Amino acid sequence: MSLSCSDCFSDLLCGEDSNIIFSGGGDDLPEYTSDVESIPTDVDESIAGLLEDERDLAGVNSSSSNQSVDSSTRTESTAWILKVQRYYGFQPLTAYLAVSYFDRFLNAHHLPKLNGWPMQLLSVACLSLAAKMEESLVPSLLDLQVEGANFIFEPRNIQRMELLVLRVLDWRLRSISPFCYLSFFALKIDPTGTYTGFLTSRAKEIILSTVQETSLIEYRPSCIAAATMLSSANDLPKFSFITAQHAEAWCDGLHKDNIASCIKLIQGVESNNRPKKQPKVLPQLRVMTRASLASSESSSSTSSSPSYKRRKLNNSSRADDDKESSDYGV
Template sequence: MSVTCSSNFPDLLCGEDSGIFSGESSPECSSSDLESSASIEESIAGFIMDERNFVPGFDYLTQFQTQSLDVSAREQSVAWILKVQAYYNFQPLTAYLSVNYMDRFLYSRRLPQNKGWPLQLLAVACLSLAAKMEEPLVPSLLDLQVKGAKYIFETKTIRRMELLVLSVLDWRLRSVTPFSFIGFFACKLDPTVAFMGFLISRASEIILSNIQEASFLEYWPSSIAAAAILCAANEIPNLSLANPEHAESWCDGLSKEKIISCYRLMQQLVLNDRRRKAPKVLPQLRVTVRARMRSSSDSSSSSPSPSPSPSPISYKRRKLNNCLWVDDDKGNSE
């Protein structure tokens, strides 16, 4: 029997971990196993119906816009989570879940904003819980506090915070996230799965690179996943003409307006990030001809002459050689 797209989602009915980050190549899709494909589409539709239960309330973004919540403090906490995720090579899902737990907690429970340590303690607790959910090997609570943590908390303090987070979230840690959808959406966009691995990997990078941006709190996981797959497809010539308006047909319950709006925002941020990371190369000065002419005239001269004063061109040349390369990321911490 031929293998279908459903083979890419063996654990779909049991949760969001579908093994899509294993790095294994995906088999070719076919339409032979209709019953399994229908079951997967039904499960994805169920995720879309249920995703509203795993995001902060609709007015959460408004609280940042009105400054009742500190958006810069959230950005710093998310940046720290991403650093630790990269340091320990955690799955992208682990980092996303950490931020998801933190946002859901902050929506339901306020923290003192006149001190910096409560939010850092919350970030450590959320990252610890997410790692326990998704990672086969989890560092100790002390070892987890790396990459520029301003405060170091005792194990018992973090565990008490973990219990508070579990209580506020009603122990609902198996959240619906964009990673619940990207494998399915990638297969819809590329039925041959020729670019399946790249689409999933690149979409994961795009999702994490934008997770600090509070504007994405307006969108639910399914819209973020669809937008990320479309942005990843833009980098593949064979798929670059994919129409965002057609993403609504990938599954029942998707919102075309939300997908297009999220896609445009994400595309702009991806372009800005690409420009920001592009190296700035200093222009080269053409001085070789003059140098040869000067050396020729010097060699033909029989009598010694005093050393000439530096020419404007040679002065500019030395000045440019003393300049440093411009690094747009210099202001960012590791």
């Protein structure tokens, strides 16, 4: 089903040329980087720069209006983005950025609720932009619409929506994410590097599993990274003693109360997402007391005695008959 956007909201028809979206476009556009590999080699200096950028972008990423995003709509859109991320094997960061663009757009711009298709179009556009930022191989706009997409949009309409997203976000696609801090925090927990691979991998899983939670938008990326890293450390008995108070000293800008409340929220989301075990059905056993068992045995012996006597009498009479027969020479 192909839909045209121009009749529903005219501001999709932007005047920008789509060729300049990712070609630099101008000297005043900020250079995007979401990977710590491209920042200075000094780790402490790198983290300090990330925290400074995080504070600068806090106003950009926060809500600029009083419009609240419907939680069910956001959950549905986020779930679809995660499905496509798994389908194509995109990086976790790609899905996180797509959800971030989605939230920032709706916090700054109103979309009409027309049977849900504008939200679907926004989801496709945000995921497309995030994939172009992070992935080396990006599916075509038609191939991107998989995993139960309720509507199929023409590529030209998706491109118009991409331009609208860029314009609403003021072309600021740079976003400091929790993934930027994971390797640094993992080494804070395990300086030997023995378990850093597990810690970062587990933290990424937690971030993706909780990205649908609207309440996490209130926390800064560094706080989310610290909380998920502590949750990962709790899976290893060796590091289970590490608390939010320890994490507060990892870098400036972290506060133990915020980390603790974020951990509590993450644990609640994971608990709700964890599949519940089916209760074991045990076979019903007949439990008898000693008295009832004795009564049952007595009743059994009583009920069986007449038949026993009858068998005994029959056997006796049969023996007498055999004896009589032998006496008569039969």
